[in-house]
Amino acid sequence: MSVLLFLIVLYILLSLSMMKLFEKAGVPAWKALVPGMKEVEWCKLVGRKPVYALWLLFPVVNIFIYAGLAIDLSRSFGKHSFWDAFMAVVYAPIPYFLLGRDPQAKYGGPVLTQYRAFRAEYDAAVKAGDKGKIRKMDATNPYHKSIGREWTEAIIFAVFAAAFIRMFLIEAFVIPTSSMEGTLKVGDFLFVSKAHYGIRTPMTVLQFPLIHNRMPVINTESYLKKPALRYNRLPAIESIDRNESVVFNFPAGDSVVIVPGRTFDVYQWRRLGYDKQAPNMPVVTRPIDKKDHYIKRCVAVAGDSLEIRGAQLYINGQVAPNPTHMQYTYQVSNASGSISLKKLAEMGVSLNDAGDPQEGRFNLDAKQVEKIKALGPDVKVEKIQIASPYPGYVYPNDAKYYGAWTMEDYGPIYIPKAGATVALTPQSMPFYERLIRDYELNKLEIRGDQYLINGQPATTYTFRQNYYWMMGDNRNNSEDSRVWGYVPEDHIVGKPLFIWLSGKDGSLFNGVNWDRVFSSANKF
Numbered sequence: 001m002s003v004l005l006f007l008i009v010l011y012i013l014l015s016l017s018m019m020k021l022f023e024k025a026g027v028p029a030w031k032a033l034v035p036g037m038k039e040v041e042w043c044k045l046v047g048r049k050p051v052y053a054l055w056l057l058f059p060v061v062n063i064f065i066y067a068g069l070a071i072d073l074s075r076s077f078g079k080h081s082f083w084d085a086f087m088a089v090v091y092a093p094i095p096y097f098l099l100g101r102d103p104q105a106k107y108g109g110p111v112l113t114q115y116r117a118f119r120a121e122y123d124a125a126v127k128a129g130d131k132g133k134i135r136k137m138d139a140t141n142p143y144h145k146s147i148g149r150e151w152t153e154a155i156i157f158a159v160f161a162a163a164f165i166r167m168f169l170i171e172a173f174v175i176p177t178s179s180m181e182g183t184l185k186v187g188d189f190l191f192v193s194k195a196h197y198g199i200r201t202p203m204t205v206l207q208f209p210l211i212h213n214r215m216p217v218i219n220t221e222s223y224l225k226k227p228a229l230r231y232n233r234l235p236a237i238e239s240i241d242r243n244e245s246v247v248f249n250f251p252a253g254d255s256v257v258i259v260p261g262r263t264f265d266v267y268q269w270r271r272l273g274y275d276k277q278a279p280n281m282p283v284v285t286r287p288i289d290k291k292d293h294y295i296k297r298c299v300a301v302a303g304d305s306l307e308i309r310g311a312q313l314y315i316n317g318q319v320a321p322n323p324t325h326m327q328y329t330y331q332v333s334n335a336s337g338s339i340s341l342k343k344l345a346e347m348g349v350s351l352n353d354a355g356d357p358q359e360g361r362f363n364l365d366a367k368q369v370e371k372i373k374a375l376g377p378d379v380k381v382e383k384i385q386i387a388s389p390y391p392g393y394v395y396p397n398d399a400k401y402y403g404a405w406t407m408e409d410y411g412p413i414y415i416p417k418a419g420a421t422v423a424l425t426p427q428s429m430p431f432y433e434r435l436i437r438d439y440e441l442n443k444l445e446i447r448g449d450q451y452l453i454n455g456q457p458a459t460t461y462t463f464r465q466n467y468y469w470m471m472g473d474n475r476n477n478s479e480d481s482r483v484w485g486y487v488p489e490d491h492i493v494g495k496p497l498f499i500w501l502s503g504k505d506g507s508l509f510n511g512v513n514w515d516r517v518f519s520s521a522n523k524f
Helices: 002-024 029-033 037-046 050-057 061-076 082-091 093-101 111-128 131-139 147-168 266-271 341-346 366-373 429-439
Strands: 170-174 188-193 244-249 255-259 262-265 293-300 305-309 312-315 328-334 361-364 379-383 410-414 421-423 444-447 450-453 456-458 460-462 467-471 492-502
Touching (some): 029 037, 111 131, 147 170, 244 467, 293 305, 361 366, 429 444
Antiparallel strands (some): 188 492, 444 450
16 A cells, blocks of 8 residues: 555656646646646657557556656756756656756757657768768767766666566575475576566665675675565466465564574574573564565465374365475485495485485485385385474474474464454464464454453454465475464565576586476476
C-alpha cells in the first residue's frame, strides 16, 4: 500500500509540475492533468511518436522509458548537464517545478528531432569531407559529452539496469551449502525468476546496488533500514506448488549473529548456549528483503497437514513422493577392506558433502546406495538414525510439549493458510506465537493461559497470509523448516529456472560440471 501511495503522490506532483512546462511549449496546461493525454503530449514534446507512450504500461520496462522521457523533457528546455539529467531521473517534479518558475527557461523544440537533424547534417559533412563544417559543428555541439561524463553515464546506466533486472526480474544465485544435494550441488550457479510467484516490490529503499546484505571486506550491512516501504507483491504468473524448489528469505533471520563461516539466528544461538560462551557478540537486525537467501524444496503449502514417520514424509495423511536424489546419511563398511573414495566419486557421491569419509559415513541417494551394495557381498550400507541434539531442537522448539519430536519423527503440524482460524491454547501457541507477533506484526501478550492480541483478549486467531514448509533434499544435513518453522508468503523471493554454471566439488578451480550446465534447477 505504501508503494502505491508513493507512486500516486509522485504522479500527482509530476502532473502539477508539468503544467507550466506544457504552457511554455504551447500545449494547454490542463492536458498535464489528464492521464494518458499527458503522456502522449510528453512524447510529442521530446520528439517521440505518441504510440511510444504505450511502453509506460509495461511493468519494469516503464521505469527505463520514464527515465528517458524525464531527461529528454529537461533537454528540450535547454538543460543538458549531467546534474540536470540526474535530478530528472531521481525526482522530476523538483526540476520541472523550478523550470516552470524560471522566466529564462524556454522550450527549444523536441530535442530528439533536433538531435536527429544534427546527426544527419554532421554525418553528411563527414561523408563530404567538409572539415571546416565539422570543426564548426563540434565547437557548437549542444549534445557533446566529455569522455568522463560518457563513462560515468554508461556505468550508472549499467548498474541501474542490472540492479533493476536483479530486483524485479531475474537474479543469479550460487548454492553455498549441501542442504539440497544431490539435486542442487554446492557450486551450482542458478538464475532465479522473481516474476513467477509475483514480483515483490522493494521494501528497503536505500541500499548499495548489487549487494544483498553484507558489504565485502569492510563486513558491514549494505543498506539503511529507514526509510522503508511496506510489503507488496504484483500478480503472480503461477502459485507455489508442492515439491517445487523455492528461493526465500530466511524467516528466523531478522536477528542474527554473524560468525566466520555461517550466520546463526539469535534464537538458535541462545538455544545452543553460544550466548554464554560468547556473551558480547553483536546481534544484527534485518528487514525482510535483506535476510539471507535460502533455497529448499516446498514440501507442503498453506492448508496442508504434515507429518514425518520413520523419515518418510506424509502430506494430508498420504505418503508424499520423494525427490529422485533425496539423501540420507549412511554408514558404509567393507569386511574385506576399505571402500575406494575414487569409486564413490565416480558414482556421483559428493565427498565434499560426506558426513565423515574417514569413518565411512556418507550422504547418499537411493541409486547410490544400490551401486555401493553391488560392489560386493562384504559391503554393508546402513542408514544412520539421526538423533536431535537436545529436546526441543526441532520446531516449535518447545521441550515441554514437543520434546520427543525429531528430524525423522515429526508432527503432525498444520501449515497456516490466509483466512484460516485456529484456537489459541498452550499447546498451539508455540507454533503460532512468532507468526502472530513477528510475521503478521501484532502486539501479543501472554499472561498465563490468557492471550491479548493488540490489547484485546483472544481465544482464536485468523491468519492474514499463507505459509509454506520447506525442506532440503539432503534430509540429514539440512537446517530447514523442521528447525526454524514456517516460511511466510512475504518472504518468498522466486523460482529457480536453470543452472548456468557448476563448479566441481563446489569450486570452479576444480573444473566445470559440464553435464549440469543449462540443466533445470527445479528437478524432482
